[in-house]
Amino acid sequence: MRSFFVTYKNPLTVIIVLIIMGTTSRGSCEISAFMNWDANIDLSQQRIESRIAQIRNSLPPDLQITVEKMNPSILPVIGYTLETNSNSRTPIDMKQIALYTIKPFLSQVQGVAEVRIIGGKQKEYWLTLNPQKMSTLGITPDLLSNALAQTNFIQSNGYLSDYRLLYLTVTDATVHSLEDLQNLIVSNNGKRIVQLKDIAEVKINEGVEYTKINANGRAGLLVAIIKQPNTNLISLSADMNKKVEELKKILPSGVTIKPYYKQADFVHDSVRSVTDSLWIGLVLAIIVAIIFLRSLKASATILI
Template sequence: MDLSPDSTRAAQLSSKPDAPWFHRLSRPILFLIISLALVGGYFAFTIPVAVFPNTDFPRIVIGVDNGVMPIDQMLVTITRPIEEAVNSVPGLQKVTSVTSRGSAEVDLYFDWKSDMILTLQRVDAVVARLQPDLPSTAKVETHRLTFAVFPVIGYSLTSDALPPNKLWEIATYDLKPRLNRLDGVATVIIQGGRVPEFQVTPDPARLLAAGITVPDILDAIKRTNLIDSPGLIEHSHQLVLGLVSGQVRTPEQIGQIVVKTSTAGIPFRLGDIARIAPSVAPVYTMVTANGKPAVLLNVDRQPESNTLDVADEVHALIRELVPSLPPGVHLEPFYDQSIIVHDSIASVRDAVLIGIALSSIILVLFLRDWGTSLVAGLVIPVTLLITFIVLKLTNQSFNLMTLGGLAAAVGLVIDDAIVVLENIVLHRDAGQSRFQAIQSALRELTVPLIGSTITPIVVFLPLISITGVTGTFFRALAVTMTVSLFTSLLLALTWTPTLSQYLVRRRETAGTVSESERPDMAALLAVEEAHLSGFFGR
């Protein structure tokens, strides 16, 4: 703050009831805006980061896997009962299904205004009530469709020394549990490899002689291969929970399973009527990485988690786990969604810095005043920081649409401040005092500024009401642009005049005029013409 005559006069004005509002309220205005900027800076580190906006698509998918059951049986025993049962879910608009051999997918479509978390719970309840009526071998899964269902990171596990089934065991029992414990990770999906299993091949002749059917074998295996508790055992005034393990782990143990007992009391064991051997589950899809058979680990994030934080945690854990892998096993990333987000954030950062630099340079060249350049340059970061508050309150995230909106808004938010500052300098150079110049500029530009800023806001506002997939993307863009423009207008009419009384210096060569005196348009145009001729005449 300088000690010019204007400063002495400002102290005198502050004690008068008719002092300009931007001087009387300068401290509250600066305190409020700086406080909002600090809050926005804090929120910037808490807003989730993702590639796409947070979206709950009004769609729930029910997937069913039932081995190799024929299509006609799948339709009758699984697909149709599920379709009839889910019709009772409130808000359901449409049901579609696709049935193939051994699998079915039922898609449920709801209204965009539906609470999809509550709707998913209702669908799960319906499926749970229906489960006893479905075939016992059917595996049913339900999930709602969001952008979070797509992996954010993918790693490939390859080896020249270990077979695919060993790679699958490493991924399933060593890597997946560790990754699942990370904050923000929803699940880890494993693809590829060979799943180990025991293969039971019945002898038809022995089955016929013993009067045993294939369903008898299936029931015997399920009935025997389990862990159960016989209850509590009282011993020495203590209650002990009993636990019986009937799990089988070797072909020999499987062969000892009793399938049926003859009328004479002779047990028919599984090893007597079938051949048992270790094997792997059949695969119908080849998964490779770098031309080698591979096991893929796809990491899905939680819907409200931060993509960058999840990616950093996963990469850090993988770096810890790599040394503990068997020799010859390679774990390498093949997909990383956080790279796209990093690039988007970098582009916004560059746009902000370039915008501040260019606007400051242009203001210095035209107005030849570092103070005005500083006032205008501060508008961009303050506007963005206040915009972050609204993004946090509206549950938005940093994504391609919001970051794109911020980058596009950088060139617009500074316009209002430049117009106000240029007009203040124009009045100042015409001979008015600092306070008179600010008052004259606000008197002339308040209404035009409001109209010029409201115009693009009105263009973006209708995008907020759009529904569907299009509305999901453009709503984030519209919110960002609208809030940025409206904030820039408020800053131009409050922040800019308040700072100008401290940072915009009065020219020593300018003559002083009385408070009631106001320069005419000819004088203002003459000053502006002198500025431009001096700049272009260099």
Template sequence: MVEKLIAFSLRNRFLVLLFAVGIFAWGIYSVKTSKIDAIPDLSENQVIVFTEWMGRSPQIIEDQITYPLVTNLQGLPKVKYVRANSMFGMSFIYIIFEDNVDVYWARSRVLERLNSIGSALPKGVTPTMGPDGTGVGHVLWYTLEAPGMDLGEQRAVQDWYVKFALQNVPGVSEIASFGGFQKQYQINIDPNKLTYYKLSVSDITRAVNANNNEAGGRKFEMSDVGYIIKTTGYLKSIKEMENLAVRTQNSIPVKIKDVATVQMAGESRLGIFDYNGEGEAVGGIVVLRYGENADEAIKKIKAKMIEVSRGLPQGMRFNIVYDRGELIEEAISSITNTLIEEMIVVSLIVIAFLFHWRSAVSIIIQIPITIAASFIILNAFDISSNIMSLTGIALAIGVIVDNGIIMAENSYKHLAIRQAELNELRIGGKTDAK
């Protein structure tokens, strides 16, 4: 088989050359379209389910949320195991699927099951799925530098402007905000006054909910002109909330300000984000979508940041804290330089030992063709160009050249034997002639 292949190649050198050029061109295209990342994604194929029920202890979360969800999610097809973690006010469930399962198929199965078990959870509790990212999906962290600006204002800019803009970048799964304060209206009830007016906390809650909504009417026509009737009832200030009537006693309305104080403050926090010991900071984490090109996505995110910066408040700017793009560039540059150095060294060694430029060229030309062809295989198996895969290619250069050297040496050996046989025949012929 091998002898026939070699004989065919020798008889059809042009076809072999054309085939090699085609493989090399395809390999170059694969190099340009290959997914680039600094580290390989070795995380498990998982779907995260997050449930929030603030104010409850871990034991209550475990009994009323985590346990019902885990028992229902265990019956999903192609699930290896289900892990869970209960903490104060929050529940995390990790559904680990088999490695060959498509991540979006797995997410759709989990979503179907979540829609069917809502009645098993407490009222008002809604489990949600985590982003379609991986354990190594945090490709970029940034903070907002705004000297003199309130942390609550910075968090508002992050949540209502920056986050929505960056989420539109292709390849981005989520922008996770951190730091600062999330503004909210807080009603601090005086229990003594509540008892005096014979009210309950539910009465306060009901009054706020009933007076913080909008209602639509119908179309009213007058003088051939149509008017849309609606009522605007959203609360817009602390004063409006303070003047809400909870109940009327003896023709006198009891307002919220009579039994409580209203203030604008931040939501309770479980931690803070400090940057370089200089104080608290507000920012976000860019989570990459599963299977996306990290290098390309990071470049698009940075370009989007430049565009978003034009709409930021005066004095505010982006500060990139962690950028995997720099690590990717350093890793690719290091491996590329190593490949070039190895190709040069191997070429010099081949020339020095064979001392025949045609044989050396036939061996050296195998290196770029084989390396380019290896990227075809990487793309076929959806393997990114990272430190591990490129290092493997660098280590394999010796094996690539070794075959050529052995074949060239074997050819020289057979040619030498053949030449010796011919010399013996010539010497024998001359002896007979004499």
């Protein structure tokens, strides 16, 4: 992690000092810019985006950059652990359940901005090429790379009109299983069709992950709930509890989801603490009034 200071002047000759800190991890880099307390955050965000746009052409074409203002709403307010007691379910299966069952289901709750999945293993297809077969069939690495790049996509083809009806056509070339990838056509010269399984061995392996999650002594996943900025935390927590109870009914056997962090509990504890303080103060005031006045009737009259 590196940090340094940057100063510049705006058109109003006001010097703004930034503390820039960067953290680099596998496949991503997070850069945090800390402004002065009197700085206009919205204006600073626009200036940063403008500077990034100026150097955009010199950056790699596949690089994605997003600029967001830091606010408490981007931090999780509810956290769940996803666990399984079945040895037949792999980390890949748990990741698939979290991404395609739990995440869409919990996103339906009003006030949820994002459902973030942390941990698990990403499903990957690994190819082991056979150079001898590739040479015999005349398949080059570039030809194979182009064939793989032209698959696993969904593309809209436009509209087709039929009298008073209008149809939207879509090309679905997504890979859903290992068999689909093995049957991928790499070359078709009119004489012979070469499929991927003819020149390579295809396997499903776990992706390399550098974040390991353990829950109750077993490997698990974390489900983090991010709320929208103007959403009431107490209402969101209550609605999420009801939604999780519905979710438990559709989860596969042996898969459980449990809460480990609820920000609403701290709010409830704070309110309860204030209420307890008021009651304690009231009791102490009654006791002091009785001691000094030495009359229960007079003390009750004053307190009423």
